[in-house]
Structures are given as C-alpha cells and as structure tokens.
Amino acid sequence: MTPPDSSPEPGRIQSGEGALARRLLIVGPPGAGKGTQAVRIAELLGIPAISTGDIFRANVSQETELGVLAKSYMDKGEYVPDTVTNDMVRDRLGQEDAQAGFLLDGYPRTLPQVEALDGMLSELGIALDRVLLLEVQTEEVVARLVERGREQGRSDDTEETIRRRIEVYSEQTAPLIDVFDQRGILRRVDGMASIDEVTAALREALVLG
Numbered sequence: 001m002t003p004p005d006s007s008p009e010p011g012r013i014q015s016g017e018g019a020l021a022r023r024l025l026i027v028g029p030p031g032a033g034k035g036t037q038a039v040r041i042a043e044l045l046g047i048p049a050i051s052t053g054d055i056f057r058a059n060v061s062q063e064t065e066l067g068v069l070a071k072s073y074m075d076k077g078e079y080v081p082d083t084v085t086n087d088m089v090r091d092r093l094g095q096e097d098a099q100a101g102f103l104l105d106g107y108p109r110t111l112p113q114v115e116a117l118d119g120m121l122s123e124l125g126i127a128l129d130r131v132l133l134l135e136v137q138t139e140e141v142v143a144r145l146v147e148r149g150r151e152q153g154r155s156d157d158t159e160e161t162i163r164r165r166i167e168v169y170s171e172q173t174a175p176l177i178d179v180f181d182q183r184g185i186l187r188r189v190d191g192m193a194s195i196d197e198v199t200a201a202l203r204e205a206l207v208l209g
C-alpha cells in the first residue's frame with residue numbers, strides 16, 4: 001500500500017502556506033449548506049464529494065432494496081441504521097476515485113459511525129486531516145429548508161420533518177464536534193455568510209500545518 005502523501009497526486013494543490021487537507025468531512029445541521037459547499041470544495045481539490053443523503057436518495061428513486069429501507073427512516077427525519085450506512089460508505093470509500101482524497105458530507109453522524117469510519121480508514125492506512133464545521137442559526141436553517149422543500153420537492157423537507165431532523169442532529173451528531181475538536185482537526189466556519197464567502201473561509205481552513 002502506498003503511504004499517504006508520498007507522491008504528488010492528481011488534483012493536488014499546493015498553496016503558498018502549505019499543502020491542503022484532502023481527507024475531509026463537512027459537518028453542520030440540516031440546511032447549513034453542506035451539500036453546496038461540499039461540491040465546491042471537492043471540485044477545487046479534485047476529489048469526490050460523497051454525500052450519504054444523495055446516495056440514499058438515488059437508491060430511493062431507483063427503488064432498490066436499500067432505497068425502500070432508507071426511505072422509511074428519511075421520511076420521518078430519523079437516521080438510517082448505522083450498520084446499513086457504514087456498509088454503504090465502506091463500499092464507496094473503496095472505489096478508485098476516493099483513493100487520493102474525499103470529502104464526506106453527512107457522514108459520520110453518530111458515534112458508532114465515527115468508530116466505523118476510523119476502522120475503515122485505518123485499514124486503508126489513512127486518517128482524516130480536516131473536519132469542517134458549518135455554524136448556522138436554527139431558525140434561519142428551518143426557513144432555508146422549507147424553501148428547498150418547495151423548490152426540490154424533497155419529501156423530508158416538510159416543516160415537521162425538518163424540526164425532527166434538527167432535534168436528531170442535536171442529540172446524535174452535535175456531540176461528534178467535541179470528538180473531532182479533541183483530535184485537533186476541527187475548523188469552524190460561519191455558515192451564515194454568502195455562499196462565496198463561506199467557500200473562501202472553508203478554503204482557508206484546508207491549509208495544513
């Protein structure tokens with residue numbers, strides 16, 4: 001196995017200040033703008049943005065077995081069981097395009113998922129190098145999500161489901177922030193700024209060292 005960072009990789013960007021992180025998570029409450037920013041940052045680095053929500057939604061629309069199962073949780077604003085989600089991510093991280101880096105969006109969301117991810121990465125001989133936290137105000141987030149539900153017709157973007165998703169995030173996912181903070185890889189970014197300003201702040205937060 002090639003040790004991480006041993007040779008230049010496609011899409012590697014060196015900034016004046018040093019190398020940029022490329023094994024990344026983006027975290028934040030529902031509606032913080034994770035998906036939008038993940039796509040931008042991933043493109044900048046030439047790495048895949050891997051959204052577990054998007055993978056579940058693709059399975060729902062293709063009516064796969066996984067999709068039928070996932071939908072029963074998603075429509076209530078609850079999390080899909082960890083074992084199902086972990087297996088799906090293990091499979092995705094094993095694919096060729098994720099070997100030079102990845103940006104996980106919406107995973108891990110629970111402490112058991114953090115443990116599972118740590119195990120997957122250590123098997124691959126790599127570790128996370130940044131966790132990007134988008135900080136937003138809850139009421140603003142609810143308004144954004146109600147709007148998105150109207151525009152995109154997402155069945156889990158009704159006000160009742162949105163409130164439940166925020167509750168589930170606070171109970172199960174917010175505690176992960178401390179875990180990553182203690183590892184020294186967490187960077188907080190103000191998610192209330194404009195889309196371009198948030199991207200610029202995230203870009204800054206990628207600088208290693």
Ligand code: AMP
Pocket residue numbers: 030052053054056073074075077078079080081085105106107108109113156165
């Ligand atoms: P998202 O698009 O990231 O907001 O995810 C939409 C929905 O997919 C969530 O409300 C969950 O029902 C499900 N989901 C996405 N990622 C995960 C995860 N890591 N663990 C459990 N459920 C997830």
